[in-house]
Amino acid sequence: MTQQNKQNYLLPIIIMVFLFGMISFVTNLAAPMGKILTTQFDVSPAMGLLGNLANFIAYAVMGIPGGIMLTRLGYKKTALIAIAIGIIGVFIQYLSGGQESFVIYLIGAFVAGFSMCLLNMVVNPMLNTLGGGGNKGNQLIQIGGSFNSVMGTLTPMLVGVLVGEITKSTSITDVYPVLYIAMGVFAFAFIVLSFSKLPEPHAEKTKEPLSTLMLGALKFRHFVLGAFAIFVYVGIEVGTPGVLDLWLVKEIGIAPTISGFVCGTYWFLMLIGRLVGASIGNKVSSKIMLTVTSAVGAILVALAMILPVSTMVNVPVLQTDAVGALGFGLAEVPINALLLLLVGLCTSIMWGGIFNLAVEGLGKYLSAASGIFMVLVCGGGILPWIQGLIVSAAGYQFSYIVILISLIYLLYYALIGCKNVNKDIPVE
Incomplete structure (x- = not known):
């Protein structure tokens, strides 16, 4: 029976590991995007890093509400909401390329930050629970963390390859393939988790x-x-x-x-x-x-x-x-x-x-x-x-x-x- 449960959780485990990586992928996209923003919108380095700031400020706004959401909705529903918000955030960044709008990009980075905050709250306990806790659960968390580092490694590389040489025509549209990848992975994860039966990590109740x-x-x-x-x-x-x-x-x-x-x-x-x-x-x-x-x-x-x-x-x-x-x-x-x-x-x-x-x-x-x-x-x-x-x-x-x-x-x-x-x- 235990073996069967493990088989049933294999695909959700893989999705959680990928989401662990996507946290790094989307988050680390903001910093290398700075060199595009400074050129496309002719702004200072500090302004170029505003996308990174918007992404992380979302943690300050969503940290405590996210904890309340976990308590009331549970981990699966919170994960689905986080993924949906992630798709919206990346899509808004995609729209900023066509609209040539710095403000729209910042809004997209901010919305994506909401998603990353919620996913950070979900993936660690979910991987631990899906692994059955103990050493196996810890091993899955370590695997997720390693994949997180791999995606962090690839993000600036992909942006660099897609941008090539910085010219006056360099813009957000140059990194559209990266945004397509992000939205595609999020959409696939949403579909899989929607049809998966997952255990809820135990949350200690307090009066x-x-x-x-x-x-x-x-x-x-x-x-x-x-x-x-x-x-x-x-x-x-x-x-x-x-x-x-x-x-x-x-x-x-x-x-x-x-x-x-x-x-x-x-x-x-x-x-x-x-x-x-x-x-x-x-x-x-x-x-x-x-x-x-x-x-x-x-x-x-x-x-x-x-x-x-x-x-x-x-x-x-x-x-x-x-x-x-x-x-x-x-x-x-x-x-x-x-x-x-x-x-x-x-x-x-x-x-x-x-x-x-x-x-x-x-x-x-x-x-x-x-x-x-x-x-x-x-x-x-x-x-x-x-x-x-x-x-x-x-x-x-x-x-x-x-x-x-x-x-x-x-x-x-x-x-x-x-x-x-x-x-x-x-x-x-």
Whole structure:
């Protein structure tokens, strides 16, 4: 009987894994789109990153309502609503190409952000439940996370290949194939899940209202500092490769195709880091892992800020030859770019480490704390946008001061801020 259940859940499991990847695919589309927006609408780097900001601000708006929706509607209905919203958001972005409208694009990015927020709440517990919990459930989550990294790797690469050279005619219409893929996957997922019978992840019931639980969670200093750590972490994860993509194209003069594959390497290194982190996670504490990665990341970013961009290194990327055929080869990029790509190895394990440290000892406040975490994912839009403002004032290289300060904060949190100093608060 158990074997039969597993067979019945195979297709929904595959769909959930694909949705895990689509979260990264749609989210990471916003940053490389910046180089198109800055050209098509002749706007500053900060304005070009407004799509990324709109995508992540949706988390701040939808985080808590999404948690309420899960409680009232359940995971399957919430997932279907999230997918439907995702289709609408991507379609609005598609319409912005034909209408030549920057505002319509921003609306589409904002709506798509709603979808990504809801899907983030759904896919982890659903995969765990579909796997039967325990080691099997955790394994499915790890598979989903790995596919998430793969899609994050492919997104800037696909945009780079489709855009080719930046010209006055470069526009959103150049990346229509990416939008077609997104809408197609969402539509297929909606149909499959509609006809699938799925178990609902167990949600622990409590007599206390959500507002009371949220206020209770905020009484813990280590949680408050950890929530802000999530805010800056997502900003680091998104801003490091996102601004680098603009830097390479707009200032260094590297072709978008090469730049896209260079920045895709960042997400590939995150995949490697996650696999390594998963393999040593039962032997090395979250505190040590976060301490080491934030310290190393800060050193890498500091070097990227002070080394001259005239120092060039060769990195393997996908290129087009004289007849337009694609193939791998070596491309010269500033050493600063290589150092920033290596930050991907550091950011790969930070989310789990921060989450584990921040929710330790919260007891009954854990669910409410998770909702607050989801709200603060909006840092992935706010910090890169601040970077964009600094670019206009002081240049791309100095803009990474935002990333450096953020990594120093994470180091502080790992060493000092993560300590639970409120053990006297009842959590049962």
